[in-house]
Amino acid sequence: MNAAHIGELLAVLGAGIAAGAVNAVVGSGTLITFPVLLATGLPPVTATVSNALGLIPGSISGAIGYRRELSGQRRRILKWSAGALLGGLTGAALLLALPASAFERIVPALVGLALVLVVLQPLISRRLRTRRARKGRSAHPDGGPLLLTGLTLASVYGGYFSAAQGIIYVALMGMLLDDDLRRLTAVKNVLVAVVNSVAALFFLVVADFDWTAVALLAIGSAAGGHLGATTGRRLRPAVLRALIVVVGTVAIVQLVLH
DSSP states (O other): OOOOOOHHHHHHHHHHHHHHHHHHTTTTTTTHOOOOOOTTTTTHHHEEEEEEHHHHHHHHHHHHTTTTHHHHHHHHHHHHHHHHHHHHHEEEEEHHHHOOOTTTHHHHHHHHHHHHHHHHHHHHHHHHHHHHHHHHHHOTTTTTHHHHHHHHHHHHHHOOOOOOOOHHHHHHHHOOOOSHHHHHHHHHHHHHHHHHHHHHHHHHHOOOOHHHHHHHHHHHHHHHHHHHHHHHTTTTTTHHHHHHHHHHHHHHHHHHHH
């Protein structure tokens, strides 16, 4: 990135703020920052790895902003974070091993499926509760092996590209857990932070960064993450779910037209 171009620097900083805010509430912030980084002239892989490192402060800031909603979830967060770490590392390795087009066809379909699950989550949850009540069973407090496997696989995708990974996390947790959407959003922020961090550490050893872009994204996303968490915690679950669907739909359109 050419430091002489003030407009480019401001664009990256602004994208970082917007992405941090969107990631804290919904996810898909990468769809804001990645095109901006490419527009500044960065190669795709350099843009991807710089983006992963630069958005870490935003994920951490967002998680801190949701600290009240994280209360009482330590045990399952630790378990899911282990899966996120493994998945994120695997995805980062795949980014360097596979061609850039490897996920282009599957990503829109994956995000679309996640959105359907987010929309249907209240209905699915009610039916699962009714079914468990008939059989005299109680819900697994952390979703069991099925949710752990799903979150780990979503983390593989997150380590590879990360666009809309937060939406996928929320969809999986919402389908398999009886919990408030804001609490699930809080957990999502932690998992995204884990995936971005492990991927960035891997990239530090084997890939090139643009440190100007990283610094601008880090500053912007940290501020945006705090702003997003402050706003997101006040949203009613129905409004938050609608926001997820809107942002996810925009993400799909952008991915298809890219």
